[in-house]
Amino acid sequence: MVVERVQALSIAGLKELPAQFIRPDHERPENSKAVEGVSVQVVSLSQPRHSVVNEIAAAAAEWGFFLVTDHGIPPSLIRRLQEVGRVFFELPQEEKETYANDPSCGRLEGYGTKMTKNHEEKVEWIDYFYHVMSPPSKVNHQYWPKIPTTYREVTEEYNKEVLRVTDKVLEVLSEGLGLEGKALKRSLGGEEMELEMKINMYPPCPQPQLALGVEPHTDMSALTILVPNDVPGLQLWKDNHWVAADYLRNALFIHIGDQIEVLSNGKYKSVLHRSLVNKDSTRMSWAVFCVPPNEAIIGPLSELVDEKNPPKFSTKTYAEYRYRKLNKLPQ
Template sequence: MAPGEERVQALASAAIHKLPDMFVRLAHEQPANSKAIEGVKVPVISLSGPRDAVVDKMRRACSEWGFFLATDHGIPGPLIEQVKRVGVEFFELPHAEKEKLANDRSAGDFEGYGTKMTYNHEQKVEWLDYYFHLLFPPCKVRHERWPHHPPSYKEVTEEYNREIVRVTGELLEMLSEGLGSEKSVLRTCLGGDNIEFEMKINFYPPCPQPQLVLGVEPHTDMSALTILVPNDVPGLQLWKDGQWVAVDYVPDALFIHIGDQIEVLSNGKYKGVLHRSLVNKERTRMSWAVFAAPPQEAIIGPLPELVNEVNPAKYKTRTFAEFRHCKLNKLPLD
């Protein structure tokens, strides 16, 4: 942790009544001044339906929303609850224990326990602590950077990873079919067996003035797909048709976000979803996000079969490393 930084969880535990200025968003960004509309339901898709129907529903959801809730995905509910339990238990550890696994962003090491203290242009920061580590492929995984407590963390997370890899493969096949392509196309372009899976446990403690802050500011994910499960505290909002839409909690559903890499590969037919996270005054919000991303050297551009004189390429072809550098440093992508 850099000098002058303090964990958000520690601030919340100190029962402060007034937020430090660095957390207070500009007036137009504050949730009190940019409320989500009510009564709009996001797409919910059962993966157990007839394949043609599921592919069509997924195509429409990803074209119109860039997001959907997946049910009947085959991941056992008790396993999802175990994943949540071991994550909660880590954040309940004493401060000194968590700090033993703190990451070192200044050295380019993002794996471990951290606080989102990266400033935006307005010098505002997010009400968020997190734990981040690589899940897959095995040759790149550093288990020493995973939480050591609770002891069951490794076993539970590895079992969950196997399920997530399976589900991601199925989703990529159906998303490929929705583009009118061979079912293997997206997975192949994203690296095949070398697709990287990253776990990020987001921890948003109670906030004394939630109407003034954001847990995560509006963004699209630079990954290809994000598969997320939250606890039952609401907070995720999507940008749709010029307004914020709140996403309701659905037990055992997977929250599927289309990321930047699939938007590029689909030449804009699928949309990377702009989203943000709000926080709660009384309760801790948590979410478990797995990002499926291509390896750094993968070259990502619009699929050739989707580009012609009528539909020219809308995105530049580049390596994922180049894309990531531009995104992290807020450089132009065109």
């Protein structure tokens, strides 16, 4: 199956967007501009523990999103991660196609385009590369880029660092709910919790005011840990308007996903967000989705449910949740 790649369209010098990329009026960035002057929460992990817990719990409840600094991931490693991703997307098109995925038959890992479709049959201005990064039992290196040759080494090193940060953030979020530190990770499968890497590539777009890189959505993950390049585009829905999440060098952008919202019985919010595109510059981001294994049973934690706080969500396996989300069925 031949898929039209967004990057190839951009390189070819497209002057006007094909109809499938033009969003409905109410979704177009030109008609739904972000408000100015609203700052998202930035949390330094080097603060005393109680300050970290209070700040992250408040941001997760109010925004479903926050930035962390002083997280211990070397800036040089983040730069190397970004470099190996850039090099892959600079390969000749026929080389990239050897990694093409096929979602129609359930093979999601690899190089792809148009990850989601919606009721208007509109598609997003994005190419991506997606693969499982952890645990080792779920990793299939045949899907990972062979070029650049350092891709695997750099990504495995980053995986170790992200696992460490994920553990810390989940501990802090657990404590913010009044639970012991391991409560959330244990519910997400413990050491079987999976990390999935998705490199998002948004090439220059001839009419960015009409298109979206990613349409408004919440992540089905528990957490998403993201590093962008310096081209802005991420926006969050807060108080009935869009807010731009400004770039902060070496910070990690952390999204609360659906599974944490469910486990916390709604105390923490899964953040609605979207990605804009740029006329002149390529935007890229490296998202790591922290998800439970398919067989994990996810529902509001019993410690957070009582007569005054009945469960707000049904309990089901992550596989069923994922199927319903992807097929836009009620949960």
